[in-house]
Amino acid sequence: xxxxxxxADEIEKMRIAGRLAASVLEMITPHVxxxxxxxxxxxxxxxxxxxxxxxxxxxxxxGFPKSICTSVNHxxxxxxxxxxxxxxxxxxxxxxxxxxDGYHGDTSKMFIVGEGSILAKRLVQATQDSLYKAIKMVxxxxxxxxxxxxxxxxxxxxxxxxxxxxxxxxxxxxxHEDPQVLHxxxxxxxxxxxxxxxxxxxxxxxxxxxxxxxxxxxWTVLTKDRSLSAQWEHTLLVTETGVEIMTLREDETIxxxxxxx
Numbered sequence: 001x002x003x004x005x006x007x008a009d010e011i012e013k014m015r016i017a018g019r020l021a022a023s024v025l026e027m028i029t030p031h032v033x034x035x036x037x038x039x040x041x042x043x044x045x046x047x048x049x050x051x052x053x054x055x056x057x058x059x060x061x062x063g064f065p066k067s068i069c070t071s072v073n074h075x076x077x078x079x080x081x082x083x084x085x086x087x088x089x090x091x092x093x094x095x096x097x098x099x100x101d102g103y104h105g106d107t108s109k110m111f112i113v114g115e116g117s118i119l120a121k122r123l124v125q126a127t128q129d130s131l132y133k134a135i136k137m138v139x140x141x142x143x144x145x146x147x148x149x150x151x152x153x154x155x156x157x158x159x160x161x162x163x164x165x166x167x168x169x170x171x172x173x174x175x176h177e178d179p180q181v182l183h184x185x186x187x188x189x190x191x192x193x194x195x196x197x198x199x200x201x202x203x204x205x206x207x208x209x210x211x212x213x214x215x216x217x218x219w220t221v222l223t224k225d226r227s228l229s230a231q232w233e234h235t236l237l238v239t240e241t242g243v244e245i246m247t248l249r250e251d252e253t254i255x256x257x258x259x260x261x
Contacts, residue, residue, distance in 0.1 A: 003170060003178050005196035010172060011237060013103040014198055018235050018246030020052055021105030024068075024096045026249055032111040034088045038070035042081035045096060054100035057175050064219060069095035069108075076163055076204050076212055076221040076229040088114035091124060093231045097175060104171050106200050107247035108233040119207060120228055123160065127205040127230040130154040130183075132257045134201050138236055138243035142193045148185030151203050161210035163229070166221070168200040171235055195240045202233030 006014065024045055031044055046067035049056045056067035064080070071079035071093040072086070079093075086092065095108035110124045130151040137147055152162055168181030179191045183203040208227025215222065223229050237244040245257065 003191060003194075003197060004172055005194060006172060006198055006237070007196075010103065011196070011198075013101050014105065014172065014235070014237065014246055017054070017098055017100045017103045017105035018107070019105070020049070020054055020100055021096050021098045021107045021235070022247045022249045024048055024098065025094060025107060025109045026251075028094060029111070032092065032094070032113065033086070034090075034114055035085050037083050037085050038072070038079070038081035038092070039066075039083050041070060041094065042066050042068050045094075049098050052098075052100070054098045057097040057099045057104055057106075058095075061175065069093070071095070071221075071229070071231070073228055074223045074226045076206070076223060077166055077231060078219045078221050080217060080219055086113045089116055089120070091116060091120045091228060091230065095231075095233065099175075102173050104173070104175050104235075105247055106171055106175070106233065106235050108202065108231055109249070110230050110232060122158075123205065123207050123228055124230045126155055126158050126160060127203055128232045130203050130205065131201055131232045131234065134203070135234065135236065135243060135245065135257055138193060138238060139241065140193055140195050140238060143188060144179060144181055144190030144193070145185035146187045146190075147201065148182045148190070149187045152184040155203070155205050161206045161208065163204035163206060163210055163212055165212055166204055168202045168233070170197065170199050172198055193238045195238050197238040198235065198246070199238075200233055200235050202231060204229060204231045
């Protein structure tokens, strides 16, 4: 496995792409409400990305037909935007990847439409907490199994399960690079992080069992038991001393994440 170590020039391009990806989620936030369709959200995001001299990386990626992924309720990931309107109580993950100046920024966020159920709110929060716990561990010398383990140890005691068929990944001038970043595992196993690596962590957590199924469109992934599923994602740079979150949003602070209990 050849994990790419980014140069200073590449890292700066990754920062720019990451900031743009984060800004897409910030821009779309007020639009995510009951009555809007995921196709309308897709169009708004597509236009914004193109206006910023970038390209929505999912569009035509291995045949994916849209510019963002919109995964609602029991859709785990890779939901294709369509003409179905969001309704009060829905939860939705919007996954954005932009390619700008040849480099990628990849991030996703959960939204609760209107007043969500207690179950939904707890699942969404626990998934975000697990991502933050993994992020705060990132630094040179840490192994990927350490990150997967801390996610697993947070969500499984709460009664949730971790999707195993999909994972985080290296990222750079390619959308998906080595290594694969599993969201479960054993401490002290897997590749060792080095300064200059860029990767995503993007835990997918189900309220029920971990098993999934893919629809006939070959993209949409659902929980087999139709339980709710949540996901959060950031693109990260391993620095000499720790981590830089390249897709940090305005509603987050690095201090909040690093000091997250």
